[in-house]
Amino acid sequence: MIIVMRKDATEESIQKVCKVVEDAGLGVHISRGTDVIIVGVIGDRRKLADKPIELMEGVEKIVPIMEPYKLASRTFHPEPTIVKIGDTEIGGEEFVIMAGPCAVENKEQLFETAEIVKKCGAKVLRGGAFKPRTSPYSFQGLGEEGLKILAEARERTGLAVVTEVVSPEDVSKVAQYADILQIGARNMQNFELLKAAGRSGKPVLLKRGMASTIEEWLNAAEYVMNEGNFQVILCERGIRTFEQKTRNTLDLSAVAVIKHLSHLPVIVDPSHSTGNWRWVAPMSRAALAAGADGLIIEVHPDPERALSDGPQSLKPEKFAELCEDLRKIAPIVGRRL
Amino acid sequence: MIIVMRKDATEESIQKVCKVVEDAGLGVHISRGTDVIIVGVIGDRRKLADKPIELMEGVEKIVPIMEPYKLASRTFHPEPTIVKIGDTEIGGEEFVIMAGPCAVENKEQLFETAEIVKKCGAKVLRGGAFKPRTSPYSFQGLGEEGLKILAEARERTGLAVVTEVVSPEDVSKVAQYADILQIGARNMQNFELLKAAGRSGKPVLLKRGMASTIEEWLNAAEYVMNEGNFQVILCERGIRTFEQKTRNTLDLSAVAVIKHLSHLPVIVDPSHSTGNWRWVAPMSRAALAAGADGLIIEVHPDPERALSDGPQSLKPEKFAELCEDLRKIAPIVGRRL
Amino acid sequence: MIIVMRKDATEESIQKVCKVVEDAGLGVHISRGTDVIIVGVIGDRRKLADKPIELMEGVEKIVPIMEPYKLASRTFHPEPTIVKIGDTEIGGEEFVIMAGPCAVENKEQLFETAEIVKKCGAKVLRGGAFKPRTSPYSFQGLGEEGLKILAEARERTGLAVVTEVVSPEDVSKVAQYADILQIGARNMQNFELLKAAGRSGKPVLLKRGMASTIEEWLNAAEYVMNEGNFQVILCERGIRTFEQKTRNTLDLSAVAVIKHLSHLPVIVDPSHSTGNWRWVAPMSRAALAAGADGLIIEVHPDPERALSDGPQSLKPEKFAELCEDLRKIAPIVGRRL
Amino acid sequence: MIIVMRKDATEESIQKVCKVVEDAGLGVHISRGTDVIIVGVIGDRRKLADKPIELMEGVEKIVPIMEPYKLASRTFHPEPTIVKIGDTEIGGEEFVIMAGPCAVENKEQLFETAEIVKKCGAKVLRGGAFKPRTSPYSFQGLGEEGLKILAEARERTGLAVVTEVVSPEDVSKVAQYADILQIGARNMQNFELLKAAGRSGKPVLLKRGMASTIEEWLNAAEYVMNEGNFQVILCERGIRTFEQKTRNTLDLSAVAVIKHLSHLPVIVDPSHSTGNWRWVAPMSRAALAAGADGLIIEVHPDPERALSDGPQSLKPEKFAELCEDLRKIAPIVGRRL
The missing domain is CATH 3.20.20.70 (Aldolase class I)
Structure with missing residues (x-):
C-alpha cells in the first residue's frame, strides 16, 4: 500500500501518518519525489483496514498495491484447485x-x-x-x-x-x-x-x-x-x-x-x-x-x-x-x- | 405487449400465437405492416409471464409496452405515498x-x-x-x-x-x-x-x-x-x-x-x-x-x-x-x- | 413503429397523431388495450425522423420495432457480404x-x-x-x-x-x-x-x-x-x-x-x-x-x-x-x- | 509513478528497470516490502511514456501516481480560469x-x-x-x-x-x-x-x-x-x-x-x-x-x-x-x- 502525500505536506503530518502505520505493526518507507511524497507501507495492509488514513492531514490519496484477498490468490497458492x-x-x-x-x-x-x-x-x-x-x-x-x-x-x-x-x-x-x-x-x-x-x-x-x-x-x-x-x-x-x-x-x-x-x-x-x-x-x-x-x-x-x-x-x-x-x-x- | 412476427411468418404460425394469447384470457389485435406483422396483446401481460412466446415459429421479438410493476406505479396510484x-x-x-x-x-x-x-x-x-x-x-x-x-x-x-x-x-x-x-x-x-x-x-x-x-x-x-x-x-x-x-x-x-x-x-x-x-x-x-x-x-x-x-x-x-x-x-x- | 397513447388520451389527440403519420405517407392501425391505446405505424419510420411525436398530446411513448439501418441489415440483404x-x-x-x-x-x-x-x-x-x-x-x-x-x-x-x-x-x-x-x-x-x-x-x-x-x-x-x-x-x-x-x-x-x-x-x-x-x-x-x-x-x-x-x-x-x-x-x- | 516488482524478481531485473528509468533522466527509489519490491520513479513520468516497462522481466505492474495532464491541472494552476x-x-x-x-x-x-x-x-x-x-x-x-x-x-x-x-x-x-x-x-x-x-x-x-x-x-x-x-x-x-x-x-x-x-x-x-x-x-x-x-x-x-x-x-x-x-x-x- 502506498500513501501519497501532497507536495506541501508538513513534516509533522508525514510523521503522524508514519506513526499510525507503525502502531499497526507495519513498516514504512518514505520516498520524496518532485511533485509528491510517498509513504510506502510494508506488510499486510489489512491491519490498516479500519484506519481512514485518507483523511489525515497532508494525505492526497491511498494506492493499494496488493490484492485484498489472500486465500483465493494464486500468489499464495500457485497450484490450481481441483x-x-x-x-x-x-x-x-x-x-x-x-x-x-x-x-x-x-x-x-x-x-x-x-x-x-x-x-x-x-x-x-x-x-x-x-x-x-x-x-x-x-x-x-x-x-x-x-x-x-x-x-x-x-x-x-x-x-x-x-x-x-x-x-x-x-x-x-x-x-x-x-x-x-x-x-x-x-x-x-x-x-x-x-x-x-x-x-x-x-x-x-x-x-x-x-x-x-x-x-x-x-x-x-x-x-x-x-x-x-x-x-x-x-x-x-x-x-x-x-x-x-x-x-x-x-x-x-x-x-x-x-x-x-x-x-x-x-x-x-x-x-x-x-x-x-x-x-x-x-x-x-x-x-x-x-x-x-x-x-x-x-x-x-x-x-x-x-x-x-x-x-x-x-x-x-x-x-x-x-x-x-x-x-x-x-x-x-x-x-x- | 406487442408480439412482432417476421414478414414471412405463415398464417398458421400467427394463429398459433394468437391462440396462446387468447387461451391465457387475453385479447389480440393483428396489424400487418410492410416489413412485419404485429400481434398486439390486450390485457395484463403478467398472464403470459411463463409462456416463452419468443420461441414460437415466426416470432421475431416481444416488445413490452407497460411496466411490469403495478403497486409501485403512479399510473395505478396517482397520489404520492407519504x-x-x-x-x-x-x-x-x-x-x-x-x-x-x-x-x-x-x-x-x-x-x-x-x-x-x-x-x-x-x-x-x-x-x-x-x-x-x-x-x-x-x-x-x-x-x-x-x-x-x-x-x-x-x-x-x-x-x-x-x-x-x-x-x-x-x-x-x-x-x-x-x-x-x-x-x-x-x-x-x-x-x-x-x-x-x-x-x-x-x-x-x-x-x-x-x-x-x-x-x-x-x-x-x-x-x-x-x-x-x-x-x-x-x-x-x-x-x-x-x-x-x-x-x-x-x-x-x-x-x-x-x-x-x-x-x-x-x-x-x-x-x-x-x-x-x-x-x-x-x-x-x-x-x-x-x-x-x-x-x-x-x-x-x-x-x-x-x-x-x-x-x-x-x-x-x-x-x-x-x-x-x-x-x-x-x-x-x-x-x- | 408503435405510438403508445395514454389511456386517457382524447379522441381528438389520437386523430391528430394519426394525421401526422398519414401526412408523412404512412399507414396507421389503431388498437385499444385495457391500459393503453396503440397506434401502429405502417411503412418506413424514417419518414417520421424529424417529427417529435413524443411531444404530442396524449402520447405516452414511442416504441421502435424495426432497426433504423437498412443497407447494413440482413433482413434486406440475406447473403453475407464478402x-x-x-x-x-x-x-x-x-x-x-x-x-x-x-x-x-x-x-x-x-x-x-x-x-x-x-x-x-x-x-x-x-x-x-x-x-x-x-x-x-x-x-x-x-x-x-x-x-x-x-x-x-x-x-x-x-x-x-x-x-x-x-x-x-x-x-x-x-x-x-x-x-x-x-x-x-x-x-x-x-x-x-x-x-x-x-x-x-x-x-x-x-x-x-x-x-x-x-x-x-x-x-x-x-x-x-x-x-x-x-x-x-x-x-x-x-x-x-x-x-x-x-x-x-x-x-x-x-x-x-x-x-x-x-x-x-x-x-x-x-x-x-x-x-x-x-x-x-x-x-x-x-x-x-x-x-x-x-x-x-x-x-x-x-x-x-x-x-x-x-x-x-x-x-x-x-x-x-x-x-x-x-x-x-x-x-x-x-x-x- | 510506482513500478511494482514481483517478490521473486532477481536483483538483475531490478537493476535493469532502474537503468531504464535513470537513462530517461529520472530518479529511482527502491522499497522492499514483504510481498513485493517497489521502484518509485521520481520526476515527470511522461519521459517514460514510450517505454513499456510493464514488459520487463520481474515487473508485476505499473501504478501511476500523478495525473498525466499538466496544463489542465489545478495542482499546477491553482487559480480558476475565467x-x-x-x-x-x-x-x-x-x-x-x-x-x-x-x-x-x-x-x-x-x-x-x-x-x-x-x-x-x-x-x-x-x-x-x-x-x-x-x-x-x-x-x-x-x-x-x-x-x-x-x-x-x-x-x-x-x-x-x-x-x-x-x-x-x-x-x-x-x-x-x-x-x-x-x-x-x-x-x-x-x-x-x-x-x-x-x-x-x-x-x-x-x-x-x-x-x-x-x-x-x-x-x-x-x-x-x-x-x-x-x-x-x-x-x-x-x-x-x-x-x-x-x-x-x-x-x-x-x-x-x-x-x-x-x-x-x-x-x-x-x-x-x-x-x-x-x-x-x-x-x-x-x-x-x-x-x-x-x-x-x-x-x-x-x-x-x-x-x-x-x-x-x-x-x-x-x-x-x-x-x-x-x-x-x-x-x-x-x-x-
Missing part, C-alpha cells in the same frame, strides 16, 4: 458440462432432460428449485419438492446435482439434496449466505454479480473460503453494460484474468449471459477456447413450454451438436470432454 | 434528513453524533449494526449490541432510527429496535429479504442496487408491497459505471424519473455514492434541487478514527453548514426543512 | 489474420514484423502511421512517412495493408497507400470521416466505439454504405465497462449478434480490447470459436522497445503458437486458415 | 446560461428563440448548423447557411453564439461566425479536431464523451491547451450506463470532481443527457446547486415541430420558470444570474 464431485474433477484436464432446465418443473421434464444431457456427456445436472425472479409475479420455483425431484434424477442417472440456494436458512436443506450449492449473481455479495454456504462444507458454485469486478468476486470467494471451505467454483455469467441486444455482456476475458489471479476453477454460463439460445453455442465454444474449466447450460426438452427462461434454453438436438463441437475443440486447448 | 414515522412525514412537503455514522462503534460515538445531527435538524438517526463488507477482513458491525445502542440513542434524543438488515432471519430482531428497516444496495434483489421485510410491517428504506435499472428497483419495491406493506422509501445511492474518480456515479436524474413513474418517496445517499466527503455537500444540495424527498448522510464526530467509511463522513461543522444551505434552498423548490 | 482484397476474401470460408505492430516505427521494425506474420499465415499487415493517443504527450505516429514504409512492406511481402485514418482530409492520402482504411473506435461516430471513407471506394475496417451499441455501430456502417461503398468490415474491440482488470471488455457475443442482424463481415481485435498480451491468445481462439471472420492482432519483434502499446503486443514466437492453434480449431467451426 | 466572451465571464461569480434550439432551422425560428432566451437572462445563444446524427437518414443541419443565421441573431440581440464544429477543415469557417466553438461528445477524442480548435484561438466548449473518464476528458482539454489556447470550458452532458429510462446518465458529481482537479470552468447540459424535457428543469437546478458554472439548454418555440431533438427541448414558458428558480438559488451557492 474440485472433486464423485469421479468428476473441475479445474483439471476435464472440461465439465453442467446442463439442465432453468427451473425444475416436474419429474417428467427433469428426468427426460437428465437422460438427454447425460447421453451428450454432461456430468452435472442443473435445475432451479428456488428461483430468484425480478418480478414477484413470475414463477418462483417448486421449493423443496424441486430438490426431491433433483435428488431422484441423480439416483436414476448418476449425474451430480447443482442447484441454487437463496437464503442462509435454506443452506442445510439444500445441502441435503445437492452436490454443489449455487450462489446466484444477485446474491454474490449476500455475505450471510456466503458464510452459511462456506460452513456447509459442500462445493460452492459462485456466480459473478452483474456489476461485480473480478476483485469483488474473488473477495466473495474469500468469504466462503474463510469458513474453511476451499471447494469454490467461479462462474462467469455476464456483466451489466449499456449493450441491450444481449441480456448481459459475457466477459470471457474474465476467464483468462481469473486463471492468472486465482487458483480456483472457473466455468461459464452462456445461457443467462446472452439470454437467447441463438448465442449459446458460439459462446460455449468460445468459453472452451478461452480456457474455461466447464460450462453450465440451460437445456429444455420443449423450450416453448418452459415455465422459466425458455428463450435461452437449447433444444436437445442443438445441445447434442454443441457437445460434438466441444469434444473436437477440447484436445486442441489441452482438455478432454 | 411514509409516517412518528411526526415525520417522508414524501410530503418536509425535506427529511437522516444522518449518523456509517457503523455504530460504541455508545459515546453514537450519542455524540445523535445530538449533533438532531441539533442541525435531522429527524432520523442512521447507523449500521450489521455491515455488509466487500472483504471478510473488514469490520462487520456490532450486531445486536449495536441495535441496542441505537434504541438507546432514540430514547435520549427522540430521533427515529434507520438501520440495515442483511438476512431474512434477522428481520424480526432488527424490527424490534428500528423504526425503518434498511435494505442495502447489495441486497436489492435478495428477494427472501424483501419479502421478510414486507411482512414485518415496518417502513422499508430500499436502496437501489449498483447495477439495477429503475425498473428493477421498482420491481423490488413491488416485492415488499406485495406482502401488504406500502411503506416503502426508495434511496438512490449511485450506480456502477466506468468512472473511477467517484466510488459510484450518483444518478440524480433517477429521482426525477421515479417521481414520474411512481408514487413512492425517494431520498438520496450522497455519502456512499461519491465515497468522498468532499462531494457530499454539493451532491446533497443538488439532490434537494432535483426534487428528492430527503437525504441519508454519514456524519462522524471524528472521521479519522471511524471504523468504517471514514473518508466519506462529514465532520459535524461541515454537516451544520450543509444543513444551513439546504434550509435556504428548500422553500425555492416548495419544501421545508 | 470483402475482397486481392486474393483474400473476408467474410467467406477463410479466417483472415491481420497482424503487425501498433505503430510503424521504422523500416527495419516493420519489415521484420511483416516477414514474421506472413510466415505464420497472416494475409494483411497492420501498422499505425497516424496514432490517436489519449495524451498529447504520447508518440503520435510517423504520418505519411509511415504510410510509405507500409507500402514498401507490401511490395516486399505481398501482404495487403490496413492502416488508420483519423481525419477526412487525410482520406485520399491514406487511400493511396493502404488497401483497407481503418476507422478507429474513437472515430466511430466521426460522421465526416465515415462519409469521406465511404467516398474513397476503398474497403473500410470500422471499429466499434467504446461506448457504442451494436445498433449505433451498424448505423455508422450505414454512413459508409450510404456513399455507395459496401465494402465494410466491422471490428469488435471491446466496450467500456466498470471492470478494470482489462483495458476494455471484449464483447464476443456481439460477433454472434452481428452475424444475425447484418450481412457484413466482423473481425475481432484481442489486443486493444484486453490491453495485455497475456489475454490475446485465449481471446483470439475464442473469437474464432464464436464465429468471427478474422482477427487483427498486434505483433512486435521486441515489445519491450515498442513506442506504442508494447504491453499488448505478442512476441513472434507466441504469435506463431497462436496461429498453430487457430489452424487446428478452424475446420471444426467450418473455416480454413 | 473565460471571457465580451462582458460575460464563465468560471467566475456569474452563473451563465446558454440556450437555444438543438438545430438552426430557419431565421424565424432562431430569431424568435434568441429573443426569448435573452429576455430570460441567457447570455449565449446555442444552435447547431452542423449536426452529427446517429443515422444518415436524420436531418444533418443547414451548414454554413445556419452559421450565417446565427451571426445575424447575434447582431440583433447581442447574445454571444456557441455552435458545434465537426471537422478540422471547418474550424476556420465556424470560427468566423461563432464566439465559442463547441466540440461534441462524439468528437471528444477526435484529436485532429481538438488541435485545430486549439489553434483557432477561439474559446472552446468541450463536451465530455459518453464513455470518457474525467481523466480522459482533461487529457482532451490538454490537447487544446497544448496549442496555446487556454480558453476551454468543459461541459458535462451525461455518460453511457445501463440505465435506459434517460438517454444518458448525467454525472453531476463530475462537476464537483472537476472543480477539485482542474481550474477550468465546467457547465452542464441537462437536455442531451436526459433526452426528455421533463427532467431538464430539475437537473438544471441540481447543476447550479452542485457548483456548475453554467448551463447549456435546449429551448424551442414549438418543440412539436422541431427538426431535431424536439422531445428534449423546453417550451419558452417552462424555460422562463426555470430561470426564475435559478435566479433564487444562485445567491445561496455564492453565484449571481
Whole structure:
C-alpha cells in the first residue's frame, strides 16, 4: 500500500501518518519525489483496514498495491484447485458440462432432460428449485419438492446435482439434496449466505454479480473460503453494460484474468449471459477456447413450454451438436470432454 | 405487449400465437405492416409471464409496452405515498434528513453524533449494526449490541432510527429496535429479504442496487408491497459505471424519473455514492434541487478514527453548514426543512 | 413503429397523431388495450425522423420495432457480404489474420514484423502511421512517412495493408497507400470521416466505439454504405465497462449478434480490447470459436522497445503458437486458415 | 509513478528497470516490502511514456501516481480560469446560461428563440448548423447557411453564439461566425479536431464523451491547451450506463470532481443527457446547486415541430420558470444570474 502525500505536506503530518502505520505493526518507507511524497507501507495492509488514513492531514490519496484477498490468490497458492464431485474433477484436464432446465418443473421434464444431457456427456445436472425472479409475479420455483425431484434424477442417472440456494436458512436443506450449492449473481455479495454456504462444507458454485469486478468476486470467494471451505467454483455469467441486444455482456476475458489471479476453477454460463439460445453455442465454444474449466447450460426438452427462461434454453438436438463441437475443440486447448 | 412476427411468418404460425394469447384470457389485435406483422396483446401481460412466446415459429421479438410493476406505479396510484414515522412525514412537503455514522462503534460515538445531527435538524438517526463488507477482513458491525445502542440513542434524543438488515432471519430482531428497516444496495434483489421485510410491517428504506435499472428497483419495491406493506422509501445511492474518480456515479436524474413513474418517496445517499466527503455537500444540495424527498448522510464526530467509511463522513461543522444551505434552498423548490 | 397513447388520451389527440403519420405517407392501425391505446405505424419510420411525436398530446411513448439501418441489415440483404482484397476474401470460408505492430516505427521494425506474420499465415499487415493517443504527450505516429514504409512492406511481402485514418482530409492520402482504411473506435461516430471513407471506394475496417451499441455501430456502417461503398468490415474491440482488470471488455457475443442482424463481415481485435498480451491468445481462439471472420492482432519483434502499446503486443514466437492453434480449431467451426 | 516488482524478481531485473528509468533522466527509489519490491520513479513520468516497462522481466505492474495532464491541472494552476466572451465571464461569480434550439432551422425560428432566451437572462445563444446524427437518414443541419443565421441573431440581440464544429477543415469557417466553438461528445477524442480548435484561438466548449473518464476528458482539454489556447470550458452532458429510462446518465458529481482537479470552468447540459424535457428543469437546478458554472439548454418555440431533438427541448414558458428558480438559488451557492 502506498500513501501519497501532497507536495506541501508538513513534516509533522508525514510523521503522524508514519506513526499510525507503525502502531499497526507495519513498516514504512518514505520516498520524496518532485511533485509528491510517498509513504510506502510494508506488510499486510489489512491491519490498516479500519484506519481512514485518507483523511489525515497532508494525505492526497491511498494506492493499494496488493490484492485484498489472500486465500483465493494464486500468489499464495500457485497450484490450481481441483474440485472433486464423485469421479468428476473441475479445474483439471476435464472440461465439465453442467446442463439442465432453468427451473425444475416436474419429474417428467427433469428426468427426460437428465437422460438427454447425460447421453451428450454432461456430468452435472442443473435445475432451479428456488428461483430468484425480478418480478414477484413470475414463477418462483417448486421449493423443496424441486430438490426431491433433483435428488431422484441423480439416483436414476448418476449425474451430480447443482442447484441454487437463496437464503442462509435454506443452506442445510439444500445441502441435503445437492452436490454443489449455487450462489446466484444477485446474491454474490449476500455475505450471510456466503458464510452459511462456506460452513456447509459442500462445493460452492459462485456466480459473478452483474456489476461485480473480478476483485469483488474473488473477495466473495474469500468469504466462503474463510469458513474453511476451499471447494469454490467461479462462474462467469455476464456483466451489466449499456449493450441491450444481449441480456448481459459475457466477459470471457474474465476467464483468462481469473486463471492468472486465482487458483480456483472457473466455468461459464452462456445461457443467462446472452439470454437467447441463438448465442449459446458460439459462446460455449468460445468459453472452451478461452480456457474455461466447464460450462453450465440451460437445456429444455420443449423450450416453448418452459415455465422459466425458455428463450435461452437449447433444444436437445442443438445441445447434442454443441457437445460434438466441444469434444473436437477440447484436445486442441489441452482438455478432454 | 406487442408480439412482432417476421414478414414471412405463415398464417398458421400467427394463429398459433394468437391462440396462446387468447387461451391465457387475453385479447389480440393483428396489424400487418410492410416489413412485419404485429400481434398486439390486450390485457395484463403478467398472464403470459411463463409462456416463452419468443420461441414460437415466426416470432421475431416481444416488445413490452407497460411496466411490469403495478403497486409501485403512479399510473395505478396517482397520489404520492407519504411514509409516517412518528411526526415525520417522508414524501410530503418536509425535506427529511437522516444522518449518523456509517457503523455504530460504541455508545459515546453514537450519542455524540445523535445530538449533533438532531441539533442541525435531522429527524432520523442512521447507523449500521450489521455491515455488509466487500472483504471478510473488514469490520462487520456490532450486531445486536449495536441495535441496542441505537434504541438507546432514540430514547435520549427522540430521533427515529434507520438501520440495515442483511438476512431474512434477522428481520424480526432488527424490527424490534428500528423504526425503518434498511435494505442495502447489495441486497436489492435478495428477494427472501424483501419479502421478510414486507411482512414485518415496518417502513422499508430500499436502496437501489449498483447495477439495477429503475425498473428493477421498482420491481423490488413491488416485492415488499406485495406482502401488504406500502411503506416503502426508495434511496438512490449511485450506480456502477466506468468512472473511477467517484466510488459510484450518483444518478440524480433517477429521482426525477421515479417521481414520474411512481408514487413512492425517494431520498438520496450522497455519502456512499461519491465515497468522498468532499462531494457530499454539493451532491446533497443538488439532490434537494432535483426534487428528492430527503437525504441519508454519514456524519462522524471524528472521521479519522471511524471504523468504517471514514473518508466519506462529514465532520459535524461541515454537516451544520450543509444543513444551513439546504434550509435556504428548500422553500425555492416548495419544501421545508 | 408503435405510438403508445395514454389511456386517457382524447379522441381528438389520437386523430391528430394519426394525421401526422398519414401526412408523412404512412399507414396507421389503431388498437385499444385495457391500459393503453396503440397506434401502429405502417411503412418506413424514417419518414417520421424529424417529427417529435413524443411531444404530442396524449402520447405516452414511442416504441421502435424495426432497426433504423437498412443497407447494413440482413433482413434486406440475406447473403453475407464478402470483402475482397486481392486474393483474400473476408467474410467467406477463410479466417483472415491481420497482424503487425501498433505503430510503424521504422523500416527495419516493420519489415521484420511483416516477414514474421506472413510466415505464420497472416494475409494483411497492420501498422499505425497516424496514432490517436489519449495524451498529447504520447508518440503520435510517423504520418505519411509511415504510410510509405507500409507500402514498401507490401511490395516486399505481398501482404495487403490496413492502416488508420483519423481525419477526412487525410482520406485520399491514406487511400493511396493502404488497401483497407481503418476507422478507429474513437472515430466511430466521426460522421465526416465515415462519409469521406465511404467516398474513397476503398474497403473500410470500422471499429466499434467504446461506448457504442451494436445498433449505433451498424448505423455508422450505414454512413459508409450510404456513399455507395459496401465494402465494410466491422471490428469488435471491446466496450467500456466498470471492470478494470482489462483495458476494455471484449464483447464476443456481439460477433454472434452481428452475424444475425447484418450481412457484413466482423473481425475481432484481442489486443486493444484486453490491453495485455497475456489475454490475446485465449481471446483470439475464442473469437474464432464464436464465429468471427478474422482477427487483427498486434505483433512486435521486441515489445519491450515498442513506442506504442508494447504491453499488448505478442512476441513472434507466441504469435506463431497462436496461429498453430487457430489452424487446428478452424475446420471444426467450418473455416480454413 | 510506482513500478511494482514481483517478490521473486532477481536483483538483475531490478537493476535493469532502474537503468531504464535513470537513462530517461529520472530518479529511482527502491522499497522492499514483504510481498513485493517497489521502484518509485521520481520526476515527470511522461519521459517514460514510450517505454513499456510493464514488459520487463520481474515487473508485476505499473501504478501511476500523478495525473498525466499538466496544463489542465489545478495542482499546477491553482487559480480558476475565467473565460471571457465580451462582458460575460464563465468560471467566475456569474452563473451563465446558454440556450437555444438543438438545430438552426430557419431565421424565424432562431430569431424568435434568441429573443426569448435573452429576455430570460441567457447570455449565449446555442444552435447547431452542423449536426452529427446517429443515422444518415436524420436531418444533418443547414451548414454554413445556419452559421450565417446565427451571426445575424447575434447582431440583433447581442447574445454571444456557441455552435458545434465537426471537422478540422471547418474550424476556420465556424470560427468566423461563432464566439465559442463547441466540440461534441462524439468528437471528444477526435484529436485532429481538438488541435485545430486549439489553434483557432477561439474559446472552446468541450463536451465530455459518453464513455470518457474525467481523466480522459482533461487529457482532451490538454490537447487544446497544448496549442496555446487556454480558453476551454468543459461541459458535462451525461455518460453511457445501463440505465435506459434517460438517454444518458448525467454525472453531476463530475462537476464537483472537476472543480477539485482542474481550474477550468465546467457547465452542464441537462437536455442531451436526459433526452426528455421533463427532467431538464430539475437537473438544471441540481447543476447550479452542485457548483456548475453554467448551463447549456435546449429551448424551442414549438418543440412539436422541431427538426431535431424536439422531445428534449423546453417550451419558452417552462424555460422562463426555470430561470426564475435559478435566479433564487444562485445567491445561496455564492453565484449571481
